[in-house]
Amino acid sequence: MIGASFLWTVYSLFELDENREIIFNIPIFAFGSLAPILATSIFTCHCRDARQRKIVTLFASIYLTIIYSIAAILVFAIDFDNDSIGVMALSVQIIYSMCGCLTFILIVKERSLERLDIYHSFGNLFVCLYLTVYGNFNDDMYYFMGGVLSLFYPVFQIAFYFLLKYVFIPRFPLKDEKEIQHDKESKEKEKEKQQQEQQQNESKKEKKQYVDVEIGIGHSQS
Known part of the structure; x- marks a missing residue:
């Protein structure tokens, strides 16, 4: 996600006047991507029982929700004059926040963490496809390129989910x-x-x- 944000930012620098919110893309997405990375590291290295993993995922989801909510407010505030970009950016960030809230609710309701990561990943995939389709139909290369580059994040996240499920978890099984x-x-x-x-x-x-x-x-x- 950090790499995708960087490439998106480099592309957007050529149209900096029209895309002022790009200044916030790197810190928001970079800090946002730290949550799953840290959670996965703690999962595989330190948390050997279900309760500890649930707590780690809970805080990671809250962290993501706060980060993306702040991003939504900042982006909307910057591009309030530009209705199309402002509303579009706000809707995307709201979807991100909803993904974080959905993960939070599932953690509270479900005892197993087996399917929680994949829910959030598919939510991110939906956002990226939404960006890509929106940019394609509206001839907006900014959102099209942003969606295409951001697709790498959920695709790799989904791939890593299956790797975690079938490789790491069998070696570090959940314990009640x-x-x-x-x-x-x-x-x-x-x-x-x-x-x-x-x-x-x-x-x-x-x-x-x-x-x-x-x-x-x-x-x-x-």
Whole structure:
């Protein structure tokens, strides 16, 4: 998404007078793209149970919703005089915000996170297709190029979803509270078993040393 925003920005610099809102595209989309990147990193590295992953996704969705809502207000405020660009930009950012809110609602209602990322990805895909079709039918290369370049983001996000589902999650499976408790009890039992074995080994060594001492005393007396 950062790359798409950069290319879109470079293209729009040639028409800077007509596209004043482009100044906000890089920070908005760049900071917006940090949420799924950070969430995915935390998912695969640190969060081994469903509750932790749900919390991470929840904050990522709230973060995205706030970022895109701010973007909607800024873009609409800048292009209030230009009705077509202002309304178009506002509608796109509202759709983005709705995607974030939808993800938030699904996290609250569903216990499984398996389908949540794909919902948001398809929402982004719809926005990009909307931009592309709008630009094509209205001969607006700005929105057409923006839609085409932005398509890379949801496409790669959807591809990464399936990669996460079929590659990463099988290696780092979700665990519920019972499984976590069971694992904890198993580790404690294993630790106790190791301690008992260590104590038995120490007692055997002490017996052996005692026997060796007794044998040595017997030889000396004889």
